[in-house]
Amino acid sequence: MQRRQLLKYTALLLLTGLPQRGFSARYPQRIATPDRGGTQTLLALGVLPTVSVGSDFYNEMGTTPFLPAGIPDAGDPSEPNLELLKHYQVELIVTVTISPIIQRQLQRVAPVIALDIYRDSGDAFAQACDETRRLAARIGRPDAAERYIQDLNNHIAAAANNLRAVRQRKVMVAGLSSDGRHMTVYGRKSIMSGVLAQMGFEDGWQGSTNNFGFTNAGIESLASYDDITLLVMDYGEDTRAARRVLHASPLWRLLPVVKQRRVLMIPRFEIFGGLPLAAEFTDKLQDALLRPVYL
Template sequence: MCLLLALLCAAGPLAAQPRVVALGWEAAEHLLKLDITPLAVADAGDYRTWVVRPTLPDEVPSAGSRTEPNLELLAHLQPELIVIPPLLEDIRDKLERIAPVVAYSSFSQNHDNYLSARDNYLALARHFGREAFAREQLQAMQARLDALHQRLLAHFHGRLPKVTVIRFSSPTAVFINGDNSMAQHAMQLLHLRPAYPLPPSPWGIVQTPVTTLGRIEGGVILHIEPFAQQDQLFGTPLWRAMPFVRDGRFGAMRSTWTYGGVFSIEYLAEAIAEALLRIEVKQR
């Protein structure tokens, strides 16, 4: 993060219509939220499938893969700047023959992933002379989060439930979003507490057997759709015996990218809130 900030702050702003390539999806998200359309994005088709928001225009081509960018295409595009994730540092010298390069910090258990993404966004904004615009975007996100928080308070009569966000990897295994995951950062900004605290990790997730979910006491469990094999689990006696299933404390979140930039917090918060608002509140 410090390297990115130093490089971007040292550079002057580019033209009003900058020619920039994003070789990581977080950089692509942040450029789009600065009203800058990248010349190309690594794995652009997969971005449109998995990340989805903010929308990447159809005309933006793929710059190769996120692990092996297309250097010939990049040279042909003649960008003014190339933004890379840390995993491409080993080819920085090749990329710098094409255009100046800046590197984004990535997910790590050694820093707060949300604050790191926020710093990355603001650093990129300063480079392009768009910091005021960027801060307006962040303020709008905070206002949206505050509004969602108020809706949740009203729905749950002032007693917000603890929440666990999961993603099934199979009928027998599940990823639990814990400390330093973007899902949990979104929860924190909605003033929601985790029902199953986990230690920090680089991506904030832990894979565990589905049976582990039975240990979670209280709160709501939300699973991120899609789960193609749900019929192999949800109809089983094991699943129906889970306390949160019996008590109606289980819900589905619409598909949302959990490894994104700073605005993935807003998209996750929206999906979490929508799912919670469908949970029936039992009268005490």
């Protein structure tokens, strides 16, 4: 699959700077995406960025759609390379997570569309759909957005059907600190929470979250949750270090979610992404519940 994707996008790369199919000269042709969320959203619309976040940085999180190597690298998202963006004469810059301060710097090069997915109103899944449509309209590809959203909804519905026999319907998603005492919980206002609702599950975290849908908490806070499945993001060595500490902890062994063997591993993914994050999480949730790997 990745080979076919690579061939497809390599062909598109050769056309970078020329009008892509479905484009009109009145729409921006040369688009930069200096963070993961903007990159995956543009790719989902069938458009290859002229300049993007680095492919290694993008792909190491398993982010989809696949981003081929060879596209000019915009640099670290916290400090994009303005000279490079000017060199490639970008006409539009698309971002999800880059700060307003950096956005103002980027505006010296080209207009910026900041996809407003994560905000206080909370429903990040619905907002990601709306913002994907807004970007598609800006670049002249509204039909591509509608096709993608319809395909995504069908994909989520199919996964929900596959999981209909799962009895435990409350799910909490978290990443563990290497010290084994703290965790970052991804709950309401996250795209993952919206996907859970779409699939007939319930976000297990009952506490508040910030606008990006996460909060930090102590492991001991899990003591009050006796009816959840905990999905632990696999962050490599940090997660392995946390597991070593926790497996030696009497407190950990007494937690209801641990005693009931409901702590499952889930591969890492871009948790602050655009709408394609919903498809990623759908697949990973389905795999975790149907083919569990225990912490």
